[in-house]
Amino acid sequence: MIIKLKHPLPALEALDGARRLDFPFGTFLALLGPGGPSLKEVQALEGVEWAKASGAKPILAARAAAPRGTRVALGACELGGEALALMGGPCSVESREQIVATANYIAAYGATGLRGGAYKPRTSPYAFQGLGQEGVLLLREAGDASGLPVITEVMDPADVEAMLPFVDCFQIGARNMSSAPLLRAVGRAGKPVLLKRGPSATLEEFVLAAEYVLLEGNPHVILCERGIRTFETATRNTLDLNAVPVLKAMTHLPLVVDPSHGTGRRDAVIPMARAAVAAGADGIIVEVHPDPASALSDGAQSLHFPEFRRLAEELGPVARAVGRRLDFPRSQCGVPYIRRAVGWGSAI
Amino acid sequence: MIIKLKHPLPALEALDGARRLDFPFGTFLALLGPGGPSLKEVQALEGVEWAKASGAKPILAARAAAPRGTRVALGACELGGEALALMGGPCSVESREQIVATANYIAAYGATGLRGGAYKPRTSPYAFQGLGQEGVLLLREAGDASGLPVITEVMDPADVEAMLPFVDCFQIGARNMSSAPLLRAVGRAGKPVLLKRGPSATLEEFVLAAEYVLLEGNPHVILCERGIRTFETATRNTLDLNAVPVLKAMTHLPLVVDPSHGTGRRDAVIPMARAAVAAGADGIIVEVHPDPASALSDGAQSLHFPEFRRLAEELGPVARAVGRRLDFPRSQCGVPYIRRAVGWGSAI
Amino acid sequence: MIIKLKHPLPALEALDGARRLDFPFGTFLALLGPGGPSLKEVQALEGVEWAKASGAKPILAARAAAPRGTRVALGACELGGEALALMGGPCSVESREQIVATANYIAAYGATGLRGGAYKPRTSPYAFQGLGQEGVLLLREAGDASGLPVITEVMDPADVEAMLPFVDCFQIGARNMSSAPLLRAVGRAGKPVLLKRGPSATLEEFVLAAEYVLLEGNPHVILCERGIRTFETATRNTLDLNAVPVLKAMTHLPLVVDPSHGTGRRDAVIPMARAAVAAGADGIIVEVHPDPASALSDGAQSLHFPEFRRLAEELGPVARAVGRRLDFPRSQCGVPYIRRAVGWGSAI
Amino acid sequence: MIIKLKHPLPALEALDGARRLDFPFGTFLALLGPGGPSLKEVQALEGVEWAKASGAKPILAARAAAPRGTRVALGACELGGEALALMGGPCSVESREQIVATANYIAAYGATGLRGGAYKPRTSPYAFQGLGQEGVLLLREAGDASGLPVITEVMDPADVEAMLPFVDCFQIGARNMSSAPLLRAVGRAGKPVLLKRGPSATLEEFVLAAEYVLLEGNPHVILCERGIRTFETATRNTLDLNAVPVLKAMTHLPLVVDPSHGTGRRDAVIPMARAAVAAGADGIIVEVHPDPASALSDGAQSLHFPEFRRLAEELGPVARAVGRRLDFPRSQCGVPYIRRAVGWGSAI
Missing domain, CATH: 3.20.20.70 (Aldolase class I)
Structure with a gap:
């Protein structure tokens, strides 16, 4: 699961094992591997802009992650x-x-x-x-x-x-x-x-x-x-x-x-x-x-x-x-x- | 064989069976089929600008036939x-x-x-x-x-x-x-x-x-x-x-x-x-x-x-x-x- | 629409304009062009084994038309x-x-x-x-x-x-x-x-x-x-x-x-x-x-x-x-x- | 250059820098890099079965290196x-x-x-x-x-x-x-x-x-x-x-x-x-x-x-x-x- 954060950070204790990615176009958490909260649970957390299940498609590199393009x-x-x-x-x-x-x-x-x-x-x-x-x-x-x-x-x-x-x-x-x-x-x-x-x-x-x-x-x-x-x-x-x-x-x-x-x-x-x-x-x-x-x-x-x-x-x-x-x-x-x-x- | 003519036409009697192609970029003779004169003989004819053996390559459509391009x-x-x-x-x-x-x-x-x-x-x-x-x-x-x-x-x-x-x-x-x-x-x-x-x-x-x-x-x-x-x-x-x-x-x-x-x-x-x-x-x-x-x-x-x-x-x-x-x-x-x-x- | 018939022919009057195809592996009707009965209506006719909407897929040549293969x-x-x-x-x-x-x-x-x-x-x-x-x-x-x-x-x-x-x-x-x-x-x-x-x-x-x-x-x-x-x-x-x-x-x-x-x-x-x-x-x-x-x-x-x-x-x-x-x-x-x-x- | 040797080894002093490759299908010398003897010189050495200039083609893996195939x-x-x-x-x-x-x-x-x-x-x-x-x-x-x-x-x-x-x-x-x-x-x-x-x-x-x-x-x-x-x-x-x-x-x-x-x-x-x-x-x-x-x-x-x-x-x-x-x-x-x-x- 890849999570995009709004500015206030979410309750990180809920997301053990998440890797934080600080990019110019936003802060993301990568929550990979088995176990952990469900997509729905994460989406409901305060400070989460969106969360997507990781699979066969790009997420961090996808246009949607930085709609105006990056430099x-x-x-x-x-x-x-x-x-x-x-x-x-x-x-x-x-x-x-x-x-x-x-x-x-x-x-x-x-x-x-x-x-x-x-x-x-x-x-x-x-x-x-x-x-x-x-x-x-x-x-x-x-x-x-x-x-x-x-x-x-x-x-x-x-x-x-x-x-x-x-x-x-x-x-x-x-x-x-x-x-x-x-x-x-x-x-x-x-x-x-x-x-x-x-x-x-x-x-x-x-x-x-x-x-x-x-x-x-x-x-x-x-x-x-x-x-x-x-x-x-x-x-x-x-x-x-x-x-x-x-x-x-x-x-x-x-x-x-x-x-x-x-x-x-x-x-x-x-x-x-x-x-x-x-x-x-x-x-x-x-x-x-x-x-x-x-x-x-x-x-x-x-x-x-x-x-x-x-x-x-x-x-x-x-x-x-x-x-x-x-x-x-x-x-x-x-x-x-x-x-x-x-x-x-x-x-x- | 494809022949490009200069303005004076060559001795056509030597080229029985040739088809004449009048294009904006020049006059050509197509001399196909078996028999007929050799490439060398044709190249020696008066009025022949060039002659090329026909084979696996384009001749009439090739750049060389109209180097400045056609319209x-x-x-x-x-x-x-x-x-x-x-x-x-x-x-x-x-x-x-x-x-x-x-x-x-x-x-x-x-x-x-x-x-x-x-x-x-x-x-x-x-x-x-x-x-x-x-x-x-x-x-x-x-x-x-x-x-x-x-x-x-x-x-x-x-x-x-x-x-x-x-x-x-x-x-x-x-x-x-x-x-x-x-x-x-x-x-x-x-x-x-x-x-x-x-x-x-x-x-x-x-x-x-x-x-x-x-x-x-x-x-x-x-x-x-x-x-x-x-x-x-x-x-x-x-x-x-x-x-x-x-x-x-x-x-x-x-x-x-x-x-x-x-x-x-x-x-x-x-x-x-x-x-x-x-x-x-x-x-x-x-x-x-x-x-x-x-x-x-x-x-x-x-x-x-x-x-x-x-x-x-x-x-x-x-x-x-x-x-x-x-x-x-x-x-x-x-x-x-x-x-x-x-x-x-x-x-x- | 392509229709496969069982042996007794269906009420053909309902299928004006259909072309009949007599193949070793069955008799088919091709009912193409606009208008005509719906797929459902045809499927309900007596004598119809199946009927399929024609589109981007093969029907007559498809395996399903002759499951045991043809010669x-x-x-x-x-x-x-x-x-x-x-x-x-x-x-x-x-x-x-x-x-x-x-x-x-x-x-x-x-x-x-x-x-x-x-x-x-x-x-x-x-x-x-x-x-x-x-x-x-x-x-x-x-x-x-x-x-x-x-x-x-x-x-x-x-x-x-x-x-x-x-x-x-x-x-x-x-x-x-x-x-x-x-x-x-x-x-x-x-x-x-x-x-x-x-x-x-x-x-x-x-x-x-x-x-x-x-x-x-x-x-x-x-x-x-x-x-x-x-x-x-x-x-x-x-x-x-x-x-x-x-x-x-x-x-x-x-x-x-x-x-x-x-x-x-x-x-x-x-x-x-x-x-x-x-x-x-x-x-x-x-x-x-x-x-x-x-x-x-x-x-x-x-x-x-x-x-x-x-x-x-x-x-x-x-x-x-x-x-x-x-x-x-x-x-x-x-x-x-x-x-x-x-x-x-x-x-x- | 890749050299295939017959059984008696060639005068190796002539081939400084050669790497020896002992394969089940023969002994080879790889003589790469600049300098060294010419292909002709090597081919004339005693004990050399053949020598080939190395370039864009396979030599050691080529059929010719082991015509009967390898196991x-x-x-x-x-x-x-x-x-x-x-x-x-x-x-x-x-x-x-x-x-x-x-x-x-x-x-x-x-x-x-x-x-x-x-x-x-x-x-x-x-x-x-x-x-x-x-x-x-x-x-x-x-x-x-x-x-x-x-x-x-x-x-x-x-x-x-x-x-x-x-x-x-x-x-x-x-x-x-x-x-x-x-x-x-x-x-x-x-x-x-x-x-x-x-x-x-x-x-x-x-x-x-x-x-x-x-x-x-x-x-x-x-x-x-x-x-x-x-x-x-x-x-x-x-x-x-x-x-x-x-x-x-x-x-x-x-x-x-x-x-x-x-x-x-x-x-x-x-x-x-x-x-x-x-x-x-x-x-x-x-x-x-x-x-x-x-x-x-x-x-x-x-x-x-x-x-x-x-x-x-x-x-x-x-x-x-x-x-x-x-x-x-x-x-x-x-x-x-x-x-x-x-x-x-x-x-x-």
Whole structure:
């Protein structure tokens, strides 16, 4: 049973064993396991706004738990607010030079977050598996240099602790969307979580995966549509933008779209990023690489630097057309554009 | 073998049995069947721009045949040009009152075409099968009343002749996308064809279906992405907007998107229409009904009249954000808005 | 409304407009369209066994209409009975020599039917489209020479009449499974229909397609599972053998399986044919060609002659393991094996 | 690079950093990472049978590495040999009584292994999550009581160590098929691994997941086809039996089929188990529960005890029809049937 409290707390003695979840959108009690009071009894308690039986449906992540939507702060950007998030970076962190150059470039052209893989889930054990913790440290360094918060994937619950001090947002990759131990581990860690939809997960299953994180007391979940697996072979995945309006109705969590994995084709990334914003997404996450042709992974879908700039330039007008904004570029915003003080600005 | 001609015609005596295809984007010869000259011999002929061996790939519908894209005129709208097409109407023509009211309403709010089913492909033989030829006549009447060109599905090649005088554009439904007899019949008819993607057709198969129509001498094909069938159950189909940039690269044909069938949910139609335009589609086709709750088919995905108006209003800014335009509404266009003289204007 | 009659006919005057369907498994009245008596009124009539409201579900094809299953006679084989059907032949009829040789070979090794395409649905308009009516006549000739009933695809309702005298069973191909005009045309023709499942059709949609045929008064429908389209690329389609037990519960119609299209790989055809029989299929339909390497279509999935023999030999024991039988080969049946007198027997 | 050695070892000094893998089907060296000798140089070394560049394809798990197939011993059964494996048990271990009764029943009727979930991957965090380590101990107890080896899923690499003493075979569930940390952990543990195919994994991706395990030095991998996710809703998954012949060609590893998850319907489990055996699977794994109606998970697809008996009885003849055998039941085997001495025999 999940209970939403009004401000005066209920008689907690009646609810032994309840776990309290203090979220920006309300205080909840999770009363799980056998025994305990009935739903009716709890609903009658003073201070209870509502109580729902827990079962096969999301409750904490459901729209009804926060009808006006929630926001997740990541660096200077509040995902779910009016301003769009624009996260970019290479598939894999490959070297200091590569990640710092990318971070600085995209920060200059409107990025609000830096992504980069250190622990890489790869289909073949012979493919580049990422730099591991060394990659995490390089990413942190690039994040600090550029002023961007960093997002990176965690694959093993045992790695969460070591990564925690260096990471601003944990990514749960599509292949691990339904790994309960991993979801619980990042739930307990408390930092923002970028949760990618599994390639064959229904939207309801996707929101239930987020529910695992919330149930650990962590409400900072950002959903990410990144394409599903279908029969179509002209694209790597089928980007399911239907997910945008449907998830907006199902859940209060912010939602970003990854057109890089969602298409697998560089030439389709910008059009699909525009489409995602027009559909109502709260942000975009794309792969960018200084030299895609030599990338150790996902080169075919990574943008060149100037393409990232074009992406940012094209997203602005679409954002405004749907009542959102992208805090870039200056000339189109018509307002002075002042980056947080960082030394690399002159290099652009 | 398909041959593209430069202006001076080649020595035709060398190409016995070739069929000549005069398209707005060039003159082609189709030299099919066994025997005949070799590809090399033909390529050496004077007047031959290029010649390609015919096989498993599209040639006439391929981008390379008309690199700058083609346009298909339908009423006042030229699909593939700067102005977007906006086609609407009920799933099924149910009565004169229903179809005329719908036509007039959507014409007043920016529609460029009227759709309505007379011959309906239905999963169950017990479902409403459409009014047949009577429905075609009612649709024509509504088209005339509203000044909108009419689009309706043909299911049986034998019906093409009777429908031809009354129809501005034949629709090939998703279930019949690969019916060669039907594709050939509408190819021979010569009028514009709205070809819907089959629910499990790859994009290449889709373009090859168009190739059937072109090969009959009819270049007026409008492709329509309307969703593919996947495992997701929260939506009726998965609208594959990846198809927009990918088809734009594969073919020169104009492309519209149907977010009604592509989502199956009224609440998702407008966001996905916006997304389609942002992705680069040349138009939108949606289901609209005076009273969706009582519709004989597809009620759950049909827009109410005011929703169609909102659709048109929301599409305008998105269109402009991507360098296109929707010739509606007045107030936003900043230009006087004058409908073609029709009596019903005052009723709105 | 569909009404099942007990032997004494009900007061028909009460049921104006009802169409009578005399099937081996009972007499039914189809009372469709608006108006007429209520379900309750009809259920109360004398002679009515049951009456069901018609809607989104199959009735005539549903298991409940013939709980013990139905049989469809095709040549000497009664599909749905204890003996399995074994249908083979080339994808396309290419020449007299090819089709007669194939027919004679497979007849000698246990085939109960000869398949061969004359009107071919092809993805590309440049691919071999079949010999058309000439192919139908050659197929008939080969059927007569070998004593096998012939099965061939019809794509255009307009072709049914010309094909009717020469064909023992019309095939509706997977791409046309939901073409109502075609289903109605073969329904009216009255001969057995082999209905292939569409590549993205659910099982319920498949049975509803059969319902179209039955509703025209033709109960001789044989369902054919031939693979569905999924993300897997190692096989042409994913043969859905789950369909066998599930369809056996949903419908009374006999069901065969096509492991050639269902796998697209010659090396997988025999194992999957064995699997289909073990799952409970009523027969197998496979592609066989005298020289698959030179086949004009589907060579990669066509069996060589000796592989067809091996198929028949391997199916026998599996059939017996599940309480069925394949009337071949002699040595394993333990009974004298006498082919219907045809001259080619000595050639084997 | 992966190197297969002939018996005399090559000059190992040339291969610094190579990891040696001693498998029943040969000795291999894995020489990964940058630098080192070229493929040509290695191929020229004495004692090298072959060497292959490592990349996107399986090598150690590929058929070519052990052309005659490999066997994995699990209790008294050698998977991949002539005798079929028959593994059964509840979805979740729920109580001592439940698991011991199930173990004893299935052991008496031909089972060769006992499955039961202790750590359960569940879509909803509110669903029963399994008894955890307590469940592992109960499963062990039931295994000891019945004489059956036990198989249970591990979800978190951190759990492997604690489970290791009590488990005979680790299961990697479908959702975790591509979790590299987990695959490596069970690879290092060295015990047999039952690797389930992910619901949207291609067969090549499936074999590459096995390659992760082998590369850790553990060749005891049993593949398990358990259905893929498709559009079909009449079944929980689409059991892809094409996987059987195709995997037999791609890999040397033994392969079992799970018709419980592959269909989700109790009435389809036995027919599809028969089909799997006929297709050439090396064994079957099914869900069995003393009282499916009250099961805490997967009740709808769990067999009742007598259905398990019927399964074993029906599989025997099919196994023999394809040259395999199921060491049960007595009466059909025609040989005395003596269970390993355990006290519960009388209870049946």
